[in-house]
Amino acid sequence: KAGVTQTPRYLIKTRGQQVTLSCSPISGHRSVSWYQQTPGQGLQFLFEYFSETQRNKGNFPGRFSGRQFSNSRSEMNVSTLELGDSALYLCASSLAGGLAGTEQYFGPGTRLTVT
Amino acid sequence: AQKITQTQPGMFVQEKEAVTLDCTYDTSDQSYGLFWYKQPSSGEMIFLIYQGSYDEQNATEGRYSLNFQKARKSANLVISASQLGDSAMYFCAMRTNSGGSNYKLTFGKGTLLTVNP
Secondary structure, eight states, X not given: OOOOEEEOSEEEEOTTOOEEEEEEOOTTOOEEEEEEEETTTEEEEEEEEETTEEEEEOXXXXXXXXXXXTTXXXXXXXXXXXXXXXXXXEEEEESSOGGGSSXXXXXXXXXXXEO | OOEEEOOOSEEEEETTSOEEEOOEXXXXXXXXXXXXXXXXXXXXXXXXXXXXXXXXXXXXXXXXXXXXXXXXXXXXXXXXXXXXXXXXXXXXXXXXXXXXXXXXXXXXOOEEEEEEO
């Protein structure tokens, strides 16, 4: 069974631009969660999608948004990029439980660098 | 407010020995879940073990066990018979619920484990 895939793996953007990251969950998984990892703030939860609906949301500004498609693939969008948005963005999938469940399977992450 | 504390920024252990990674948490919720994840240098987070707050027995998964002491609010990870491949960053995380389906997942800062041959 294929694992969680994230594209692209690496990305360099300029301040003020916007970026879209993609996550394809494990086949059959309906919940996708997104996380930001930085050296200063550590790992922080962004949001979770289940059946195309945002089910949970962390404390991030509105510049961070996401969506989920009917095939459970999810995209995360960051608008008006700031230097502080440079981070490793991880997505995780689970069958249905998502944050309420006991397991999540993570992808390899997308490393975003904002210059 | 929910908080996870991992007091050991780095730990060293000899191959084949056991090691304990500390994690303490703070929450006023009665129902919560505790997770441990491993993050190798490749960046991918790997789920290791889960403990629910109402679980009476400590969770175990192969060489991993969670030493859950509810009164002390600690959830230490014990890795038995360390292997070189265990060298990685380890994160403790806590899931809480503020009502309905409003879940929150809080991570600790992590502990970098190095296994020496």
